[in-house]
Amino acid sequence: MDNKRTRRDFLRNTGTLAAASALPFFSRVPAFGNPLDTKTLRVGLIGCGGRGTGAANQALAADDNVVLVAMADLFDDRLTESHANLTKIHPDKMKVDKSRRYLGFDGADKIINAKDIDVVILTTPPYFRPEHFEKAVNAGKHIFCEKPMAVDAPGARRVMEAVRVAEQKKLNIMSGFCWRYHTPKRATFQKILDGAIGEVTTVYNTYNTGALWLRDTQPGWSKLRKDMRNWLYHTWISGDHLIEQAIHSVDMQSWALGDVLPASVTGTGGRQSRVEPEFGNVYDHFALVYEYDNGARGFHFSRQQKNCSNSYAVESIGTEGTAMVNCIRNRHTITGKETWKYDGEDNDMYQQEHDELFAAIRAGKPVNDGKRMVQSTMLGIMGRMAAYTGQTITYEQAWNSQEKLGPDTVDEDTKWEDAPVAQPGITQFS
Numbered sequence: 041m042d043n044k045r046t047r048r049d050f051l052r053n054t055g056t057l058a059a060a061s062a063l064p065f066f067s068r069v070p071a072f073g074n075p076l077d078t079k080t081l082r083v084g085l086i087g088c089g090g091r092g093t094g095a096a097n098q099a100l101a102a103d104d105n106v107v108l109v110a111m112a113d114l115f116d117d118r119l120t121e122s123h124a125n126l127t128k129i130h131p132d133k134m135k136v137d138k139s140r141r142y143l144g145f146d147g148a149d150k151i152i153n154a155k156d157i158d159v160v161i162l163t164t165p166p167y168f169r170p171e172h173f174e175k176a177v178n179a180g181k182h183i184f185c186e187k188p189m190a191v192d193a194p195g196a197r198r199v200m201e202a203v204r205v206a207e208q209k210k211l212n213i214m215s216g217f218c219w220r221y222h223t224p225k226r227a228t229f230q231k232i233l234d235g236a237i238g239e240v241t242t243v244y245n246t247y248n249t250g251a252l253w254l255r256d257t258q259p260g261w262s263k264l265r266k267d268m269r270n271w272l273y274h275t276w277i278s279g280d281h282l283i284e285q286a287i288h289s290v291d292m293q294s295w296a297l298g299d300v301l302p303a304s305v306t307g308t309g310g311r312q313s314r315v316e317p318e319f320g321n322v323y324d325h326f327a328l329v330y331e332y333d334n335g336a337r338g339f340h341f342s343r344q345q346k347n348c349s350n351s352y353a354v355e356s357i358g359t360e361g362t363a364m365v366n367c368i369r370n371r372h373t374i375t376g377k378e379t380w381k382y383d384g385e386d387n388d389m390y391q392q393e394h395d396e397l398f399a400a401i402r403a404g405k406p407v408n409d410g411k412r413m414v415q416s417t418m419l420g421i422m423g424r425m426a427a428y429t430g431q432t433i434t435y436e437q438a439w440n441s442q443e444k445l446g447p448d449t450v451d452e453d454t455k456w457e458d459a460p461v462a463q464p465g466i467t468q469f470s
Contacts, residue, residue, distance in 0.1 A: 079105070079158075080105050080107060081106045081107075081158045081159055081398065082107055082109045082135075082156055082157050082158050083096070083107065083159045083160070084108075084109065084111070084151035084154065084160045084161070085108060085111045085112070085151075085161045085163070086112045086147070086151055086152075086160060086162055086163065086164055086172060087112070087113060087161070087164035087186075088111055088113040088118045088121075088122035088123075088163075089118055089122075091163045092113075092122065092161060092163030092164075092186075093121075093122040095161050095163055095186070097126060097129060097130070098390050098391045099159070099184065099394045100126070100129075100130045101391060101394070102394035102395045102397065102398040107134070108126065108130070108133060108134055108135065108136055109135050109136060109137075109140060109154075109156065109157060110136060110140040110141075110142070110150070110151045110157060111123060111136050111140070111141050111151075112142040112143075112148055112150065113142075113143065113147065114143070114265070114268055115143075116143055119143065123136060123141065144452070145451050145452065146451075148175075152172065152175045152176050152181065153179060158181065158182060158401075159182045159184070159397075159398075159401070160172075160176050160181045161184045161185075162183060162185040162186065165271040165277045166186075166189075166190065166278055166283065166284060167191055167195075167276060167279075167446050167450075169186075169195070169199065170190050170194075170196075170199050173185055173198075173199050173202055174202040177202040177203075177205050178205070180209060181211070182212040182213075182401055183206075183211065183214070184215075184216075184393070184394065184397060185214070185215055185216065186215075186216035187216040187217050187287055187288070187413065187416075187417065188279055188284060188416075188417040189215070189413050189417040190279075191275070191276065191277070191283060191445050192279075192441070192443055193418070193421060193438060193440070193441040193443065194441075194443075194444050195444075196417055196439075197439070199414050200410070200411070200414045203410030206410060207406075207408055207410070210406045211408070212400050212401050212406045212408065213406075213407070214393055214396070214397040214409055215410075215413035216393070217409070217412075218288075219288060219291065219367075219389060221387075221389045221390075221393045222387065223385055223386060223387045224370065224384070227382050228365055228372040229295050229296060231363070231374060231378075231380065232296050232356055232358070232363050232374075233298060236358075236361065236376075236377075236380065237356060237359075237360055237362060237376055237377075237378075238359035238360030238361060238376075238377070239358055240297055240357070240358045241335070241336050241358060241359060242337050242356070242357040243296045243336075243338045243339070243354065243355070243357070244338075244341075244354075244357075245290065245292060245338070245340050245353065245354040245355070246289060246340075246341050246342065246351040246353055246354075247285060247286035247288065247342040247351075247352055248345075248348065248349070248351040248352070249285070249350055249352070250344070250346045250347070250348070251344060251345070252272060253272075254270055254273075254318060255270055264454055264456065270320070273318070273319045273320030273321075274321065274322070275321050275322055275459065276445035276446035276456065279420070279421065279424065279445075280322045281322060281323070281324075281342065282309075282326045282420050282423055282424050282427070283417065283420035283424060286326065286340070286342035287416060289340065289342065290340055290416060290423065292354040292365065293330070293354060293419075294338075294415070294419060296354065296363070297338065299415065300334075302330040302331060302332050302338065302422075302435055304330075304331050304432050304433060304434045304435065305329065305330045305331070305422050305423050305425075305426045306331075306432040306433075307326060307327055307340075307426040308327055308427055308464055309323040309326035309327065310323055311324050312324060312345070313345045313346065320458055321458040321459060321460065321461045323462070324343060324344050324345050325344075325345065326340065326341070326343070326424075326427050327341050328423045330419070330423075340423065350368065351368075352367040352368050353366045358376070360377040361374060361375055361377050361378060362374070362375050362376055370386070418439060421438060422435060422437075422438035425441070425443075425469060427464065428462035428464065428467050429462070429467050429468065429469045430467075431469055433469065437469070441470065443470040445459070
């Protein structure tokens with residue numbers, strides 16, 4: 041984790057990001073002949089934390105004729121810092137007038153409904169994703185949206201329906217499942233899917249990290265605002281770390297198995313080292329077993345516990361070999377009937393996402409990650425359901441669940457309490 045470039049690194053390394061390297065797949069210089077070639081694509085950023093700021097940087101670097109025209113966040117310091125950092129790197133592409141730096145819950149609507157904005161970047165906490173995504177599709181915007189797509193099944197269904205509308209409107213949808221755009225992993229998983237290790241029978245994946253950030257809050261803030269400041273630790277806002285962070289590993293499990301949906305999942309989890317009130321109601325570890333109709337199994341293990349060993353890897357075992365993807369060491373190998381090691385070109389997967397998004401917009405040939413991004417999100421959601429309840433949960437049960445973790449909408453006057461910390465065997469599935 042520590043040696044992998046993340047969007048949050050942007051805030052610490054503004055100088056190095058200014059020299060983002062050119063990538064092999066798409067030129068950032070428009071090819072003339074298409075009506076879109078000479079159009080200035082105007083971008084709005086919704087969510088100005090480290091993740092959103094990094095995504096905006098990559099969007100501005102992806103195409104010669106892109107400008108950022110609006111920004112929205114709940115917190116003034118996040119918006120101000122984001123604007124300052126982006127201006128240092130892209131002084132000629134930052135066109136955000138003070139009147140279009142929106143603070144508050146209504147900022148998203150102001151950007152989404154703006155007729156002069158072509159592309160929106162959705163990087164708020166996951167609770168907001170279904171509403172913002174649906175509204176952006178209805179407004180005819182091209183979308184980059186961070187993972188996950190929802191925190192519960194009703195939200196996932198809402199996004200999936202909007203994905204269908206986006207397809208009809210020929211909108212471009214790019215998701216933040218970034219490893220799908222990493223050249224070494226594209227090569228490795230393609231070999232797996234082409235049969236390099238035979239039929240895949242088992243995938244073991246991990247996302248074991250240390251403790252994450254905890255930000256200061258102000259005494260005069262409401263509980264809602266304090267919770268939003270440290271949204272990671274509130275299941276209704278984040279979905280828990282299985283859905284918010286470890287979903288990358290679950291997504292790669294799905295990739296290795298051809299994105300076939302699992303039949304069911306059984307698992308457990310809990311809180312051992314992160315039990316103080318400031319950590320809300322999320323777990324600090326999960327252990328899950330996904331079962332597939334063809335007999336394959338997916339084993340997932342994740343934790344966020346300080347002073348413990350880390351692991352971020354996906355090992356795929358087949359009838360004729362094994363494939364190992366080590367995300368910490370950036371190593372990709374296959375052993376068995378075929379011995380192989382990826383030794384080709386590496387790339388910045390975050391930049392690649394935006395290069396391909398804006399190239400597709402220019403070409404008028406939409407890309408749409410929608411169905412896959414919802415399905416991978418649901419694998420995380422059903423895993424949390426199994427861990428929280430202690431029950432085996434089928435995909436059908438999870439998809440049809442009516443459980444809503446948060447309120448229908450949120451504004452400054454919303455009062456919402458965390459659910460009790462889930463207890464396997466006591467907490468009920470709904």
